[in-house]
Amino acid sequence: MNNKTGRLPPRLDGALLLGWALFMAWLVSGNAYWNYLHPRFMPLTAATALVMGGLGVFALVRPPRASAARTLALAVMLALALVSLPPADPFGAGPDRTAAEEEPVPEDEKGYVRINTGELYDVAENGELRNFPGPGFAVRGFVHRDPALERLGCFGLYRVALYCCFADATAVGFAVRPADGVMPADGTWVRILGKLEPAPDGAALPQPEVPGIFYASTLPGYVFSADRVVPVPAPPETFMFEWRQSEPFAY
Numbered sequence: 001m002n003n004k005t006g007r008l009p010p011r012l013d014g015a016l017l018l019g020w021a022l023f024m025a026w027l028v029s030g031n032a033y034w035n036y037l038h039p040r041f042m043p044l045t046a047a048t049a050l051v052m053g054g055l056g057v058f059a060l061v062r063p064p065r066a067s068a069a070r071t072l073a074l075a076v077m078l079a080l081a082l083v084s085l086p087p088a089d090p091f092g093a094g095p096d097r098t099a100a101e102e103e104p105v106p107e108d109e110k111g112y113v114r115i116n117t118g119e120l121y122d123v124a125e126n127g128e129l130r131n132f133p134g135p136g137f138a139v140r141g142f143v144h145r146d147p148a149l150e151r152l153g154c155f156g157l158y159r160v161a162l163y164c165c166f167a168d169a170t171a172v173g174f175a176v177r178p179a180d181g182v183m184p185a186d187g188t189w190v191r192i193l194g195k196l197e198p199a200p201d202g203a204a205l206p207q208p209e210v211p212g213i214f215y216a217s218t219l220p221g222y223v224f225s226a227d228r229v230v231p232v233p234a235p236p237e238t239f240m241f242e243w244r245q246s247e248p249f250a251y
Contacts, residue, residue: 013067014059016074021053023081036084037164039241108228112138112193114251117159118172118240121219124196136195138251139224140232141173145186148206149175155183156218157192158210161240171216172240175205176224189234194226 027033028046037045105114115123115137123129144156158173176192184190199205199221210216242250 011060011063013064013071013074014056014061016071016078017052017056017059019056019078020074020081021049021056023078024049024052041164106191108230109138109191109193111135113247113249114138115249116240116243116251117141117157117174118161118243119249120174120196121172121217122243124219124222129196136193136227137224138191138193139174140189140191140235140251142234142238143184143186143188143190144171144173144208144210145183146206146208149208150183152203152205152223153177153181154223156208156210157190157224158216159240160213160238169213169215169239171210171213173216174219174222174224175199176226176229178226178229182229184229184231189232191230191232192224192226193228193230194224196222196224199223 024045027036028042028049033039033042033045112135113132117139120137120139123132139157141157141159144158146156149156152175154175154177156173157176158171161170161172162168163170174196178184179194196219200223205218205220205223207218207220208216240250244250
């Protein structure tokens with residue numbers, strides 16, 4: 001009996017390691033992963049789950065030397081991971097690339113290049129706007145009203161980019177000048193159609209803060225001249241996880 005009791009803590013370590021492996025496998029297989037990390041890290045997490053599962057099985061078969069501190073640390077970390085699980089996805093469905101690609105193109109958007117704010121930001125920064133001679137771009141995002149931008153007849157349009165996790169979330173967007181001068185409500189989602197052009201007279205653009213976001217970047221030197229500003233619901237995936245170098249862009 002004493003023998004069995006003495007082997008319980010090490011075997012518990014194995015069970016906890018298996019618990020970690022199952023937790024990571026669940027993250028990779030479902031839609032909750034992006035709540036923790038950028039989806040590009042999924043292969044690494046899957047490999048780690050396999051290693052943890054193997055170590056857990058090994059610790060059950062050949063228990064290591066008992067260590068109360070180690071067992072407690074593993075238990076606390078697993079408990080914190082489980083407590084961190086959201087009861088429901090707070091931002092809607094997780095990334096569904098297929099649904100995004102199959103989204104129908106509205107009639108008024110045909111001919112425009114569908115692109116997200118991060119990709120268009122890079123196109124302008126890299127001096128590649130001349131490669132898109134058509135009627136312009138179709139971009140969607142949430143509206144941020146800022147007094148400094150409104151003095152220029154503009155509002156801010158942003159999407160939030162996740163490079164790694166929420167700790168480095170960045171709002172990326174543009175100053176938008178609507179053709180009719182009507183400003184949409186703050187916080188609403190809109191689709192804009194038009195052209196990205198150099199700011200008139202080289203005017204310096206403000207860099208407003210976006211509430212709830214650690215950092216915001218408004219493309220300097222350019223204003224999006226919007227032919228149309230159309231209210232739309234937020235897309236299934238509100239965040240930007242990828243930036244493509246050519247069409248079809250990750251609209």
